[in-house]
Amino acid sequence: MKLIIGSKNPAKVNAVSTVFGDTWTLASAVVDSGVSAQPMSDEETRLGAVQRALACSKLAGATAGIGLEGGVTEMDDGLYICNWGALAVGDKLWSASGAKLLLPDFIADPVRKGEELGPVMRAFTSRQDISTTEGAVGVFTDGHMSRAAMFEHICLLLKGQYAFYAANEKKEAEW
Numbered sequence: 001m002k003l004i005i006g007s008k009n010p011a012k013v014n015a016v017s018t019v020f021g022d023t024w025t026l027a028s029a030v031v032d033s034g035v036s037a038q039p040m041s042d043e044e045t046r047l048g049a050v051q052r053a054l055a056c057s058k059l060a061g062a063t064a065g066i067g068l069e070g071g072v073t074e075m076d077d078g079l080y081i082c083n084w085g086a087l088a089v090g091d092k093l094w095s096a097s098g099a100k101l102l103l104p105d106f107i108a109d110p111v112r113k114g115e116e117l118g119p120v121m122r123a124f125t126s127r128q129d130i131s132t133t134e135g136a137v138g139v140f141t142d143g144h145m146s147r148a149a150m151f152e153h154i155c156l157l158l159k160g161q162y163a164f165y166a167a168n169e170k171k172e173a174e175w
């Protein structure tokens with residue numbers, strides 16, 4: 001059972017490995033998300049995760065594909081970080097979102113004007129590795145949460161949905 005992750009970003013690869021590593025053989029591949037480099041809504045971010053998962057599931061040797069995507073989404077009170085994941089196994093697909101966090105305006109404004117969150121965060125923190133480690137969520141929670149932990153949470157939702165399906169497939173068909 002081989003699960004291919006649609007990214008080489010260590011924050012994503014480590015999250016998948018922590019959650020799925022006990023039962024799946026893992027590999028990673030750079031695939032196209034098919035959305036913009038900076039997704040600007042929940043819908044676009046979810047679509048990026050889905051397209052990464054589907055692309056991975058079709059690669060040679062794959063039993064399943066998983067996609068994780070980061071983005072931002074505008075709400076009543078400002079711009080939030082959002083994260084989505086998708087798991088594709090055969091013709092089945094599950095998706096789930098992660099926690100959201102309001103970005104301060106001095107970060108949100110350049111992103112609204114077209115800059116990517118990653119470079120903005122690198123400039124603000126003077127840290128080149130910020131997107132692959134704590135991420136913006138780590139910075140703005142003073143280290144209480146990390147980008148990898150947010151992706152781990154999404155992976156648990158995906159693994160759990162797949163487990164529920166596998167355990168209840170027959171019941172679902174009869175219901």
Ligand SMILES: O=P(O)(O)OP(=O)(O)OP(=O)(O)OC[C@H]1O[C@@H](n2cnc3c(O)ncnc32)[C@H](O)[C@@H]1O
Pocket residue numbers: 006007008009012037038039068069070071081116117118119121130131132134135136137147
């Ligand atoms: O190699 P991939 O998998 O693409 O890794 P990535 O870090 O670019 O991850 P995403 O494409 O899912 O990220 C989507 C957006 O999230 C942004 N992002 C980058 N660093 C971030 C950080 O520290 N915290 C949150 N989002 C970040 C990044 O600018 C992208 O525009």
Ligand SMILES: [Mg+2]
Pocket residue numbers: 037
């Ligand atoms: Mg990217």
